[in-house]
Amino acid sequence: MQSKAVTLGVDIGGTNTKIGVIDDSGNVLAHSSFPTNAEQNFNEFINRFEFEVDVLRTKVNQQANLLSVGIGAPNANFYTGRMEYPVNFNWGEMVPIVDAIQNLLNVPTVITNDANAAAVGEMRFGAAQNMKNFVLITLGTGLGSGIVVDGKLVHGKHGLAGEMGHIAVKADGRKCNCGNRGCLETYASATGIKRTVFKFMADMNGTSPLRDITFHDMTAKMITEAALDGDGLASKAFIYTGEILGTKLADTVSYLNPEAIILSGGLTRAGDLLMKPTREYMEKYMFPVFRGKIQLMTSTLDGANTAVLGAGALAWDFIEQKENSQSMMLVH
């Protein structure tokens, strides 16, 4: 039996790491998840990673030919192959993760931040198939973004483009983990909407089931459920979030004139609660020439495997670009 060409997608999160074997149609042939143990040292992570890859190999029934590894990780730099100053990781300031995994598995390995990987995943397997110009935004604990221009990820001069979580909403706004104030992700993210609920509980009266939940315990899912149950405070929090996000997405359109903006991540499970006000304010504040031309959509990838699919897609892109540049080098 002929072996099937696959890539390995790796999504390194602060809590868990997910890995998956991805074929060229975006099927996840096998996957697993294990604790990242970011507080341990980097070698322990690599040892556990090696073990988990071996387990996956046995899970894949047909013989798989691993062509490439793609990694999505916090503070990842595409150019250097490192995680640089990753917050909450005890792996050192500069983590040479591409080198480590390339040495282990002996295949071309590429890294970028998780939102960039998600953008490549949408382009290859999801909502952005056939698109050349779009922006992918992940609304999770924070807000990440991947910008695609002419079919390619924008990395910028230092490999750090697409930090839309840190564009400014208000000069003296909410304190952000980055040290600045008023960053977009302090409003438009799972954490951001929770902060908004707490602001509204302070500003307004009216009853709400959310008043019985501590800041520590509250999740975006609870806020969504409250809004779906008709809770006014929770509904207003979604409108507030959508207004801020939509206003900023109008700016994004002025910068990049994308075909679509695609939202993904936990907060998008709220559906129209979030999408309706976001779309409304995006259209309202948009430079008029763009009105009605830019799609606002949600990811069409399987939520559980989005990150792994994105990383696997990144690996597929990487080897194809390698092949293209080699065939061009043969010509010149």
Place this chain on the structure above:
Amino acid sequence: MQSKAVTLGVDIGGTNTKIGVIDDSGNVLAHSSFPTNAEQNFNEFINRFEFEVDVLRTKVNQQANLLSVGIGAPNANFYTGRMEYPVNFNWGEMVPIVDAIQNLLNVPTVITNDANAAAVGEMRFGAAQNMKNFVLITLGTGLGSGIVVDGKLVHGKHGLAGEMGHIAVKADGRKCNCGNRGCLETYASATGIKRTVFKFMADMNGTSPLRDITFHDMTAKMITEAALDGDGLASKAFIYTGEILGTKLADTVSYLNPEAIILSGGLTRAGDLLMKPTREYMEKYMFPVFRGKIQLMTSTLDGANTAVLGAGALAWDFIEQKENSQSMMLVH
């Protein structure tokens, strides 16, 4: 004597049109300027254009071999070759200017908006030589921008990317010609700083020579001269302008991680009056990982010919890309 390869740069403004013959080192071999007469019909413009090109031909001493024409124009669409719904022009809604000039001169012709052309000019002949990722901003009557990623202009899905003049500073801010409120160009432009001076004359007391000038008569040059003479109100207007512009440029860095942001246009003649506060607030509000890494600079091109050089550079780029894509097509 061998003929010299040249391009023709064309800068179409609402008042005047400038044309220039540009060699591959960025020398302007001959140039002229004539009234656009935008209120007349398009055919009259083309007739006058033809006449002026003939005059230029006689001005160029050595025999010139015209390879290509590049045009910078308001509301220009790179993809369609048209000016689309140009405000203040009586040339129709869709002006097929590339077709018209190509038919006239029989060489490949390309168009984009003036700020995009200026960006290509900086990359080929000016401050952005050897840069692959930068943003060019023109501060004139309005604010235009050209975004370069991986050495190429970003046009976006509909050919209209780079409308940074219309990102929002304040939801309920100054009325903009585009119909929205609070657009960046209503603050950061020659017109914007004049509006700021008039706001400050209303808000503050204190004497200022600017109080003797009407809104209609006041220019950015007068404000610059007042500030250089120590006028407090004019100086504060530059700081206010720099704060708003710098804050937004910090966002630009988060989007694109450029190597540099280059400012050009009339308002930059104010030098440090504008650059110092802009740089200060850009660094202050920047996502910390970028601090100290992004250059803020002014154009190094000859101000009088910047627009024509940009359009000429666009034409040089256009024929080189044509040659590259043809040699690639021969391969495949």
